[in-house]
Amino acid sequence: MIHQYQNNGYNIVLDVNSGSVHVVDELVYDVIALLDEGKTEEEVCLLLRERYPKEELTEALAECRELKEAGVLFTEDIYENAIIDYKARKTVVKALCLHIAHDCNLACRYCFAEEGEYHGRRALMSFEVGKKALDFLIANSGERRNLEVDFFGGEPLMNWQVVKDLVKYGREQEKLHNKNFRFTLTTNGVLLNDEVMEFCNKEMANVVLSIDGRKEVHDFMRPFRRGDGSYDMILPKFKQFAKSRNQEKYYVRGTFTHHNLDFSKDVLHLADEGFEQISVEPVVAPEGEEYALKEADLPQILAEYDKLAAEMVKREKEGKGFTFFHYMIDLTGGPCVYKRLSGCGSGTEYLAVTPWGDLYPCHQFVGIEKYLMGNVDQGITKPEIVDEFKCCNVYTKEKCRNCFAKFYCSGGCAANSYNFHGTIQDAYDIGCELQRKRVECAIMIKAALADNADKE
Amino acid sequence: MKHIKTLNTLQCQTSVGQTCENNK
Structure with a gap:
């Protein structure tokens, strides 16, 4: 399977099943398109003889x-049988998402956890439950x-002593059992202070700091319960936190919605504020919500991703580059085909734990x-829920089989599929469109930077 | 090659498009 596209002046050919990326000239771009249609070499020569010299x-x-x-x-594609065998293996639990607080001090409009309560009651995880x-x-x-x-969470800092x-x-325990814990924390920043930062810098392998971008965008979607915005309170603290971590091992993470389809401005705003590890992600919400992304929004969103990618190339060349989570791609040392096709690990290797100790396949299913489960x-x-998730892969989803991005997204998010189609064996269509564009942009950035390295 | 430049030269933690310690 071939996927070819043009982006930012580059002709790119992705050989899907080998993962090989070829940057080609116009001539080869046209030749490959015809070969992919099943034309013979002779037919290709006949069809293109008026556009290109025979020798070329x-x-x-x-x-x-x-x-x-x-x-x-x-x-x-020679992987289908291998993946079936791989999925039959015995899995171990690798990661837990501890819902340390089903409570929050903000009232974000798009929160899938509904002010942190997850369709249930407010609760804080006790030390005993966390220990178990x-x-x-x-x-x-x-x-x-x-x-x-x-x-x-919710907001984990509302239960900070239990976290510590x-x-x-x-x-x-890790000393007793020869284990190594990698702890991470997600926070809205409201309760962030010097003591929290110091502890996190010592113990947390990563921290995620929730901020949506420009002040008016952030404050509209992330107000306090009394209605006023949280931007002015959190921005200086997040800047201090990022600096104290040497601009690494953190993400400022935002969500874009129907209200800021020009989200590249929010990404660049965060970069201009000095953040170097940035993720701004599309909201996933029922179509009836006024802030939800609609099919009609897609052309603008796709153009925005292109605009952002081109600007990132420009800034990288100027020595002012930054990391955008969804444009990170490892073309040379990425994971094996088994990992790529079997998905994120939710329901099998990764589970979420509620404040009262219940287990779910991931935080979005809570x-x-x-x-x-x-x-x-x-x-x-x-265990039948584990089996259901284990048997979910790109070969069991019709939409994924012929998608060029399947080796980069692994079939998408099970929770999104469930929320939109009532089954984890489907895919969230708007999410797929955006994922494909992001893969294209990420590869283009690699091509542009390789081109730049050649010229230097 | 004159017309083609190949960027890479397919046939872990929970998460994919992730670096594998064994595939470096």
Whole structure:
């Protein structure tokens, strides 16, 4: 399978099944399009003879032939049987998302957790429940040494003492069981202070700082319950926090909605404020919500991604580059094909724990009773849910089979699929469109920077 | 090659498009 596209002046050919990326001239771009339609070399020469000299056509065809023989062009999909065997293996739990607080001091309009309460009641996780969760993770992680624990909410800083106590407990246990905990924290910044920053800089492998971008955008979507915005309170603290972490091992993370389809301005605003690790992501919401992204918004959003990618190339060349989460792509040392096709790990390797100790496939499923799969006292009581998630991959989803981005997105988000189609075996269509564009942009950035390196 | 430049030369943590320690 071939995917070819033009972006920011580059002709790019992605050989989907090998993951090979070729930057080509106009001639080869046209040649590959015809070969992909099934035309023979003779037919290609006939069809293009008025546009290109015969000698060049012969050269281009020879180069394509060479790449095909090397297994990096027009490669076949040989992975389906392998992935079926791989999914049948016994999995271990690698990561937990601890819902340390089902409560929040903001009232963000788009929050899937509904002011942190997850369609349920306000609650804080006790140290006892958290301890059992860490014990469950250790006991169900097999031989694996590196374990991840995300402190999530709601707003985790509303239960800060328990966070600190659990980190301390984890550090004690990791020595006893030959494990290594990687802790992370997501916060809206309202309760952030010097003590929290100091602790996080010592113990948290990553922190996620929620901010949407420009002040008017942020304050409209992320107000306090009394209605006023939170931007002025959190921005200086986030800047201090990012600086104290040497501009690494953090993300400022925002959400864009129907109200800021010009979201590249929000990304660049965050970059101009000095942040170097940035993620601004599309809201996922039912179409009836006024802030939801609609099909009609797609052309503007796609153009915005292109605009952002071109600006990032420009800034990188000027020595003012920054990281945009959705444009990170590893073309040379990325994961194996098994990982790429089997997905994020939700429901099998990654579970969410509620404040009272219930287990769900991931933080987005919390509160959906159908997906309650056990608790920290009894462990997994519904192994059939694990099996359902285990058997979910790009070959079981019709929409994914012929999608060029399948090796980069792994079939998309199970929760989004469930929320839009009532099953985890489908895909959220707007999300797919955006993912495809982001993959195209990410590859273009790689091409542009490689081009720049050649010229220097 | 005159007409083609290839950027890379397919046939872990929970998350994909992630660096593998064993595939460096």
